[in-house]
Amino acid sequence: MSAQPSSDSMYVAQEKIYPREIKGRYQTVRKFMVFLLLGLFYVTPWLRIEGNPAILFDLPARQFHILWLTFWPQDFVYLTLLLIVSAVALFYVTAIAGRVWCGYACPQTVWTEVFLWMEHWTEGKRAKRMKLDKGPWNAEKILRKTAKHALWLTFALWTGFTFVGFFVPIDDLLSRAMTFDLGPWETFWSLFYGFATYGNAGFLREQICLYMCPYARFQGAMFDRETLVISYDEARGEPRGGRKRGIDPKTRGLGDCIDCNLCVQVCPTGIDIREGLQYECIACSACIDACDQVMDKMDYPRGLVRYTTENALQGKPSRIIRPRTILYTVLLLALLAAGTTGLMLREPVRLDILTDRNTLYRETVEGLIENSFTFRLTNMSRDTQTFVFAADGPEGVMLETDPAQVTLTAGETRTLAARIQLDPIYARGRGGDDVTVTAQSIGEDTITGSETTRFRTPLGR
């Protein structure tokens, strides 16, 4: 015996889980979600609107293009709002329907599902996979394993490439990838995301959910007795035990569970749902589909394992409308309303007016009061625009910019000198008046932005 045991001895050997494939109502929904979500992921970077990518997070240009909208760093508040809305939506869904996010929509689950399909195509069904892993490294095993990893790696690399395609126009990226002309960081992030997918969906799988997912740990706080959970009906199923078809279980003193263990074999996290609600359960409903199949074969009613609530299991009514869900609804609607209003009112032009700090005002030879300003104009629309300026305020206010017109490409910012003049007889305020300057794109009525500044006049008139 060695004096110092290797630190590995305190680690539990991770047992590999071989989820058995299953068909059923819920698995059909999950398959549909895989196609929908991954379809969105892989297709979106290729979509175009009027020649521009429909969605492009153009980091080098510091612009995010989302459909018809363009976002700038100063629109950061919308991103924050979007993240808050997503979080509240997740709490909302969790309070009502439990961990449906985990089972149907989480990227970890969705990609793992696809990797499992590929494993199934190359290595066969559960029993075959287990035999293959136990068996010697013969030609078949090498061939099957190579095929699996080749498929996985190809898919993972394409995933990494698509990920970078959200940040760099993907057709350009593809043509450069073909000639091995990718930038160092494009290559790095493609490989990074690709290998993360390969590792997470191919190897780590349920361990991400068990050990690394923060949501799995705090979702319990959003659960109550009326939250939808997947549960085994213990009262109906127990005592479990094997029996022949067509025998009334009551005559043998048995419940409806025939103890076929199918619900355990299909579980991607390797738990037994009959032991109760467990944090490992990602609510994928594979056990429901498996059990329903068996119940059908036995001519028992379905739903020995089913979506239910803690209250329902105890014969109490379950409500969807309850204080918690009302609160989430109100919160979600308020946030969405705030975000939409903000977006609608967002100006496609940003005008900053900087006042000249050296002289408050100047009197011209004609006896007019003049203030000097610096205008800083940013074109936040998607196209090149030519802007002219106008001032609004006390009667007879005049504005002159140098140059008189300014043409800005999408995203361009320029500063220009400006003077505002006012006949002192029209000065209304004491020491100054508010003047609103508007930058207006020629020929584009909607592309306009305005800013109010203080026009300073002499005191004590």
Add this chain to the structure above:
Amino acid sequence: MTSLPRADTTAQETRYPPSRSWLIGICLWPAFLAAGVASLLFFSGIDPETLRLQTMPHWEISRTAGYSIGFLMFWAVAALSSALSILLARPPQK
């Protein structure tokens, strides 16, 4: 009365740490998330191009490189913090 059965997993039954890769995971993964948030906040306010011009104008790097280096730096710092937390959370060994 039937009640929803609950799994009896107690702290004593859970081995710590479950595996070495788990330790690496819980060090790098939360740091990755934190680095993402930090990069988002930092770079929404500060353009790496401006930062470069003001600090190292002779170092010619693209914005993409600036973002990437920034993210990796945040990740490294956050991972260091995670690693220290893991170290301190461990029961002292004799």
